[in-house]
Amino acid sequence: MFTFLLTDIFFYIIFFSLIIYINYVRKTPDIRETWSYVFKNKTGIISAVVLSFFMLTALLDSIHIKDKIYNEDRNEYVYSQEINSILDIILLPISKNTEKSYSSPFSSHLYSKETVKSYNDKEKRIYPKLLHKGNHNKYLDDNIKNIFFTSLLSILKSFILVFFIYILIFREDVFKNKFIFSPLKRNSVLFSSLLIMLSIILILYDLGTQYYVLGTDKVGEDVLYKSIKSIRTGILIGTLTTIVMLPFAVFLGIFAGYIGGYVDDIIQYIYTTLNSIPSVLLIASAILMLQVYMSNNPLEFENIYERADLRLFFLCMILGLTSWTGLCRLLRGESMKLREVEYVQASQTFGLKKMSIIVRHIIPNIMHIVIITVVLDFSALVLAEAVLSYVNIGVDPTTYSWGNMINAARLEMSREPIVWWSLFSAFLFMFALVLFANLFSDVVREAFDPKASKNYE
C-alpha cells in the first residue's frame, strides 16, 4: 500500500508544478524560444540530463510503500512498520546484505584485522573475507584481476543493453515509433548524454551487486547505497528551503525597495532583528522544541520514518526562515535602483498599478540575482546540513544524508589507517549535484538575459 510522508507530498507538488510549467512553456512561443536556447546549448543539455537523473532518483525515493505481512498470532494481514520507497526496491540487490564493519572500495576483505579461530582452535589475527560481495569469483585468486574482469563484463553488459535501447529508439526501420522519440533524434547531444548517463548507471548497478563500489561504513552498510539515498535529502533541503525562503526574500525585498517609506522601515527592522540572532541558535531551539513535542506526543507518529521525516521538514522550514535576509537585502537595493530607472517611470506615466509594475518590470530585471543567489545558497544549504548534524540539530541520525556521512567522517578521518571513502562519496555526489546545478543555472540566466551573446556551445 502506498503511504505518504509529509515531504513526499511536497515533492509531488514540486513535480506537478514543474509539469504544469513545462506545459505552459510549450504553449507560450516567447518563453519556449528562450528555453529552447537552454536545450540547444551543450552545457545546458548535459547539466539538464544529469540534474534530471538526480531528480528522478529523488522522486523514486519519494514514493513509499508499506508491505502487507501475515501476522500468525492474529491470523490476519497487517501493514508492516517498515516503509520502503520504489528506489529501495530497485536497489535491493545492492543494499540487502551488510558486512560487519568497514571495507574499502572494491575490496574482498574487511578493512581491519580480527581474531578468528581456525580449524585447530588456534587464534589468528587476519583480515576476514567479506561475506556477501567481493568474493563471487572463485576462479581468480588475484583481486585486481578479478576486479578488472568483472568491470569489463559489466561494461560489456551495459553497452549491449544501451545499444539495444539505441536501436529501439533510433532505427525507425526496426520499430516504427516516430512520434515519441523525435526530439531525441533531432538533438544528438541530448541523446548521447542520455545514453552515457544510462550506461554509467547500468555499470554502477551491475558492479554494485558484486562489489562494494564505494566501500562500506562502520556498520557494514554499502556507502554507494547510502550516497544514493542521500540524494533525496539533499535535494529536499535545497529546494524546500529555497521555496520557503523565496517569497519572503523576493516580495519583502521588492516591497521594501520599490514602495519605500514606512514599509521599507518595517521590513528593514524585521530582517535586521532576525539577522542579529545567531541562526544556529534559532535552528537549535526550534529543533529542540520539536524534539520535546515529539517525545510528549509519541502516539501521533506511526513509526520512526514519520518522526525523521517531520524533523527533516521542520529543519527545511526553519532554515528557510533564517536564510532569506541576505537575498532580501540584495533585492531591496536592486529594486531601489530600478525604481528610479526611466522605463519604470515610463510605465508609471501609463498609470500602471504598483503590482503590475513589480510583476512586469521589476521581477524580470532582478531574476538574474535571484537565480545566482539561489544556486549558491543551494550548495551552502547542503553544507549547512552537515554543520547542523555536527551539533546534533540537523536531520535525524537515521535519515540518510550527506551531512550525516560527513559528520561520521569526522571520526573516520582521525582513525589509523583512515577511512576516506565516506567523505569522498558524500563529496562526489554533492559536488556533482552542485556543479551541474550551477552550470544549468548559468545557462538559464544567460537564456533569459537578452543582452547576453548567445553562443551555442
Place this chain on the structure above:
Amino acid sequence: MNNLLTIKNLYLKIKSNQNEEILKNISFNIQESEVVSLIGESGSGKSLTALSIIRLLEKSCKIVSGEIVFQNEDLLRIEEKEMRKIRKKDISMIFQEPMRSLNPVMNIRDQLKESYENKKKDDVDREIIKNLISVGIEDASRVINLYPHQLSGGMKQRVMIAMAIACKPKLLIADEPTTSLDVTIQKQVLDLLLELKDKLNMAILFITHDLAVASQISDRIVVMKNGSIVENNDRSSFFQKPKDKYSKSLLESSSYNRKFKKKFSSKEEDILNVRNLKVYYKENNSLFTKKQSFIKAVDDISFSIKPGSIHSIVGESGSGKTTIAKAIMGLTHITSGHIKILNKDIINISDPSKRNLRKFYQMIFQDPFSSLNPRMRVGNIIREGLCFLKPELSSSEINNKVLEVINNVGLNKNTLNKYPHEFSGGQRQRIAIARVLVLEPKLLVCDEPTSSLDVTVQKQVLDLLMDIQNRIQISYLFISHDIKLISNISDTISVMHKGKMVESGNTFDIINNAKNEYTRNLLKSAPQIRY
C-alpha cells in the same frame, strides 16, 4: 613652430575582434602651444587615440602598427618606466567626468599631493595653494581641506585641471572636459584652459563632440569617423569651407532649425496650465529627526501651453526643470499648486478619471538606454500603454495601431520582435517616441530627448518630432539645457534658475532682449560657432 607630437599611421585592434581595425591610419601633428580639437561622434575612436598617446589603453586593445613621436621619442617603443616619467612631466590628461575622476575619500590636498613628489610638506602646501589659485579657485587655503563631494562640478573640474597642470606639462589631453558641465561653467573652464595655455606655453589636444566648443578654443580641427580621420584643417577654413562631406553634415546638424511652424491661435483653451506649482522635498527623512527642512526643487512656477505650440523650459542642472516634468506626469508628489490638462485639474482627481486623462499627456525620457525595459520585446514595450490606457481596443486593433506607429517613426515591422539592446541610441529614442505616440496624446513632455545622442542623430530625432507635430495636432513641452536649440524650435520659453522661473515669454523676445540678468548670462555663455 616645432612639432611637439606626431602621430603616424596608427592602427589599433581589439583583441577579441582581430579582423577589424578600431583605428585606421591615424596621422596628425600637434605643434607647440597649439590647440587641436579632435571631433567625432561616439564610437569614432577619439578617446582611443588620446589614450594611445598617453599609453593608458585597456589590455584588450592592441596597437598594430604606427608611431607616436613626442619630442623625438617614439612613445610606443619606450619602456613603461620611461613612459611613467613622461606622464609625470610632459603629458597630462583631464577626464570627462569630474565626479568620478576624483577619489571621494581623499581631500583635495592629498589628491594634489600625488603630483608633487620629494618636497617638504610646507612647500607642497604652498605649491598646491598657488596652483589652485592659478586655476581660479580663490579661497584655495580652505578648499584644500575639503573632500570632492563638497565641491560643485565646475570646482571639481578646476581641481582636475590643477592636478593636470601641476607638472607644467607640454601637452594636455582634455577628453570632453566640459561635456558634463553647465554652459556658464563650461565657458569659465574653456576660458581658463585658454588662459593656462598661454601662460604655460602648452599644447592642448581637446576631444569633443561639440563643434561650437571646438570652434571657441581650437587652432586646428581634426574630424574622426569610424576610426579614421576624414578631415584635418585650420579652424577658420574648416568652419567656412569644410572639405569633407561628413564634416559638412556635422556642421549642418550642429545648428537646428525648425522647418515648419504651425500657426496656433492664442484664443484657444490651454492644453496645459500650471499655476503656482511648488515641489518641496524633505531634506531629512528619518524616523528619529523631528525638525524638517525643505529643498525647494520647484518654487512657485506658472506657465501654460496652447494647443499645437511648443513651449520650452530651459535651465542649468539643478534648476528644477526635470522636477516640473515629473510633477506633471505624476512621478513626484506636489507640495501645492494646480496642474490643469485639457481644463481638468489632475492633482485632485480620482485615480480612474486620471487614468482616462493619461492618454492625452505622455513623456519622452532623456536616456533611451534606460527608458526601455531590456527584458521586454519592442512590440510589448509599445503595446504596454495601449493595453492599460485603452482597454476597449481589441488585440487586432492594437496590433494595427502598433504597426502604424512603428511605420510613422521610421522603423520597420520586424523591429517588434527584437530586444531594445539590438538598436542604436537614435533608434531606441524612436521606439520611445513610438511608445507614447501610439496613445495619440495631445501633449508630449520631452525631457532632454536629444541630449544623450550624437549630433547627427539628434537632428534626425528632432526632425521626427517636428514632422509629427506638422502632421497631427500636438503640443510639446520641451525641457533642455541647450538654449541655442530651444530658441530654434520653440514658440514660447521659460527660463528657470534654482527652482524659480526668472523669465517667461515669446521666444523672439527672450532671445533678442532678455530682461533678466541670468537669461542674458545663459545666452552669452551658450557656445556659438566662431567662424
